[in-house]
Amino acid sequence: MRDLFFSRYHLDNEVECSEFVGALRALLEQVPLIVDVPGLLTHWRWFGEWSLGCIGVLSDWIVETVDALYRQGATTLTIDALQKHALPPNLRARMESEARAGEFKWEQVKAQSEQELKRLLGNPAPVPGTAPTKPPTEDTRQSVSGHAPVERAAARDSVGDQVQTARAPKCTFSGVVPIEAKRFLDSGTRLVECPDCAAMRSLDLQKGILRFKSHDKRKTTTPNTEGRWARVDLVWSVVRG
Numbered sequence: 302m303r304d305l306f307f308s309r310y311h312l313d314n315e316v317e318c319s320e321f322v323g324a325l326r327a328l329l330e331q332v333p334l335i336v337d338v339p340g341l342l343t344h345w346r347w348f349g350e351w352s353l354g355c356i357g358v359l360s361d362w363i364v365e366t367v368d369a370l371y372r373q374g375a376t377t378l379t380i381d382a383l384q385k386h387a388l389p390p391n392l393r394a395r396m397e398s399e400a401r402a403g404e405f406k407w408e409q410v411k412a413q414s415e416q417e418l419k420r421l422l423g424n425p426a427p428v429p430g431t432a433p434t435k436p437p438t439e440d441t442r443q444s445v446s447g448h449a450p451v452e453r454a455a456a457r458d459s460v461g462d463q464v465q466t467a468r469a470p471k472c473t474f475s476g477v478v479p480i481e482a483k484r485f486l487d488s489g490t491r492l493v494e495c496p497d498c499a500a501m502r503s504l505d506l507q508k509g510i511l512r513f514k515s516h517d518k519r520k521t522t523t524p525n526t527e528g529r530w531a532r533v534d535l536v537w538s539v540v541r542g
Contacts, residue, residue: 310354312346321349324356328363334370335377344380351387353396362387413476417496420473472498472518478511480530480537485511488539492529495519501529 310321322345329338341348352359366386367378375382388396474497491503493513500519504511525531528541 310349310356312349312354317354318345318349321345321354325359328360329378332363332367332378334367334375341378341380351393353393358388358396413474417474420497470518472500472516474498475513475515478504478513478530478537480511482506482509485530488530490528490530490539492527494525494529494531496532499525501525501527 310317310324312318312321322342325345325348326338326342329336329341348359352362362383363378366383369386370376370378370382472495474495478493480493485506491505492501493504493511494501495513495516498519500516502513502516504513526542528539530537531540533540
């Protein structure tokens with residue numbers, strides 16, 4: 302199973318702007334009305350901002366406008382008609398905030414997954430085409446083997462009886478858990494196992510998102526046996542035993 306992220310077009314990116322104009326042209330050419338395609342394309346940034354760069358929003362907007370014009374007996378797609386059926390500012394503001402939050406969470410999950418993969422693999426091989434890692438030479442092997450003298454770093458020694466006040470170490474895993482909301486609800490279990498320390502938490506969906514909070518690292522090594530969501534080979538699924 303592969304997670305696919307369909308990102309929206311960003312108007313501050315030249316390549317994505319060009320791709321958005323191409324998508325807009327393709328949609329306008331399918332409209333069964335009189336359409337001044339070159340004229341409407343000069344307002345491509347207006348279309349991009351009012352659709353939040355989302356082709357799905359843009360398509361629904363154009364279809365709704367064309368449907369209304371058909372019912373009125375109109376024959377031409379105009380800017381005025383499109384403006385009447387555009388999303389209201391309050392809804393666009395909310396959708397823009399949700400889109401940015403979703404993009405941030407996706408990048409966060411991606412970064413966490415890369416860190417987890419590095420932790421599991423230790424020192425993964427570089428991507429082909431990048432600078433290769435040089436093999437250790439005889440000199441570096443000797444320096445690592447302990448032939449070079451090791452000096453203690455300068456530090457002040459504690460005197461008298463010392464009281465240990467160490468805190469419980471925090472687990473490195475926290476944040477969004479990429480489990481589809483429908484799969485999570487249909488599974489019938491709310492327990493989610495931390496993929497790092499195996500601590501279990503009962504999670505609830507919040508706005509369709511699961512979030513594993515920062516937590517102390519699990520101290521015991523006894524295997525979990527309850528039915529729970531766990532990440533196996535980078536895929537989240539329900540496991541038992």
